Amino acid sequence: MPDMTNAPKETTRLTSATLGRQNSRRAVNTAVERGSTVLFENAEMLYNDDVKPTYGTDGLSTQNELCRLIAELEGAQEAFILPSGLAALTLPMFAFLAAGDEILIVNSCYRPVRRFLDTQMKRFDVIARYYEPRLSPEEVLALATPHTKMIYVESPGSLTFDIQDIPGIAKLAKARGILTLCDNTYGGGILFKPLAHDVDLSMQALTKYVGGHSDVLIGSVSVTDPKLSQVLHDTIKAWGFFTSADESYLASRGIRSLHLRIKQSGDSALKIAKWLEGRPEVLKVVHPALESHPGHDIFKRDFTAANGLFMALFKGDGDRQSQAFLNKLKLFGLGFSWGGYESLATNSEPQIRGRARLSDEPDPYLQGSAVRFYAGLEDPDDLIADIEQALSVFQ
Numbered sequence: 001m002p003d004m005t006n007a008p009k010e011t012t013r014l015t016s017a018t019l020g021r022q023n024s025r026r027a028v029n030t031a032v033e034r035g036s037t038v039l040f041e042n043a044e045m046l047y048n049d050d051v052k053p054t055y056g057t058d059g060l061s062t063q064n065e066l067c068r069l070i071a072e073l074e075g076a077q078e079a080f081i082l083p084s085g086l087a088a089l090t091l092p093m094f095a096f097l098a099a100g101d102e103i104l105i106v107n108s109c110y111r112p113v114r115r116f117l118d119t120q121m122k123r124f125d126v127i128a129r130y131y132e133p134r135l136s137p138e139e140v141l142a143l144a145t146p147h148t149k150m151i152y153v154e155s156p157g158s159l160t161f162d163i164q165d166i167p168g169i170a171k172l173a174k175a176r177g178i179l180t181l182c183d184n185t186y187g188g189g190i191l192f193k194p195l196a197h198d199v200d201l202s203m204q205a206l207t208k209y210v211g212g213h214s215d216v217l218i219g220s221v222s223v224t225d226p227k228l229s230q231v232l233h234d235t236i237k238a239w240g241f242f243t244s245a246d247e248s249y250l251a252s253r254g255i256r257s258l259h260l261r262i263k264q265s266g267d268s269a270l271k272i273a274k275w276l277e278g279r280p281e282v283l284k285v286v287h288p289a290l291e292s293h294p295g296h297d298i299f300k301r302d303f304t305a306a307n308g309l310f311m312a313l314f315k316g317d318g319d320r321q322s323q324a325f326l327n328k329l330k331l332f333g334l335g336f337s338w339g340g341y342e343s344l345a346t347n348s349e350p351q352i353r354g355r356a357r358l359s360d361e362p363d364p365y366l367q368g369s370a371v372r373f374y375a376g377l378e379d380p381d382d383l384i385a386d387i388e389q390a391l392s393v394f395q
């Protein structure tokens with residue numbers, strides 16, 4: 001280990017090939033260790049509870065290395081990995097909710113979570129109540145009942161980038177003994193640290209920025225409280241969730257260049273968003289780092305920068321013209337997900353319509369033609385030129 005008088009900075013802890021390493025003479029990267037059976041040195045070790053791992057599902061060296069890096073990234077005492085981002089959201093709900101309990105969940109959540117709660121958790125008599133992202137911490141906590149065991153937050157929210165006061169909500173929830181679960185995928189663990197702001201469970205779809213190359217599905221949950229750690233450990237083991245060594249290897253490799261990729265992607269998106277704000281074809285650009293965004297002040301307080309996602313509402317007639325626009329794009333791929341090296345675009349209206357209707361006011365995002373952009377690592381000027389030639393559909 002290098003002799004360092006000052007504690008190494010986060011970027012160094014995430015990229016160093018020597019910090020935290022056990023033995024010195026080996027390849028730079030942790031090997032991909034595949035395995036179901038683990039061999040023991042003698043018979044006495046077979047049923048000795050102190051000997052770990054005893055079987056592949058416990059996780060071998062490749063998974064352990066990823067868990068160590070995620071714990072560094074999230075500022076966690078312990079991190080757990082799961083076979084997808086969605087599994088890393090559903091597992092903590094299985095682990096901490098039981099029949100008769102209630103979960104308050106933000107209406108701008110990642111959409112498949114809604115399906116999980118409204119179909120699967122419902123069968124186990126867990127009630128999901130949706131709340132508007134713009135509610136203040138006091139208003140969110142005012143919705144809690146003695147049955148409320150968990151509050152789910154996501155900021156900026158999926159698709160519409162609504163900003164929540166996560167530190168405020170987590171602090172009040174903690175005082176009432178209610179757990180908070182945060183979907184921290186937006187910032188890749190770099191731009192925001194939920195665990196440093198009283199959040200109990202910080203989840204990430206490592207599929208996105210950590211993986212970074214659109215070739216892996218994997219998720220994580222991180223905690224600082226050892227009691228929560230124990231429950232997560234026992235629940236994952238009981239359900240038999242297991243994450244492959246190959247996926248874990250790719251996620252660990254992604255972490256080494258994460259801070260550079262997220263910065264480039266975020267800078268490009270902001271450049272494109274600012275350019276779009278000046279275009280006559282545009283009604284509104286929805287990007288939390290723009291001063292025009294209603295949650296901008298809280299975003300600036302909590303996040304070190306923005307990621308590569310934003311939405312534009314064009315002066316169009318809804319989905320028909322968004323689709324015509326998408327079909328004219330050449331550099332932006334049409335596809336779901338984000339966080340890879342490649343830029344993507346999708347029309348947002350069908351997903352925005354899929355959210356719960358919580359008020360009679362018109363939805364501010366259901367006007368014009370809504371397109372979500374993800375800026376990858378291409379040159380932003382080329383991405384702007386691509387958008388510019390496709391804007392002709394709105395004339």
Ligand SMILES: *Cc1c(COP(=O)(O)O)cnc(C)c1O
Pocket residue numbers: 084085086087110158183185186205206207208217218219337
């Ligand atoms: C993609 C995504 C997930 C789910 O991740 P998968 O690995 O695709 O299951 C969860 N939350 C957010 C915010 C996401 O964007």
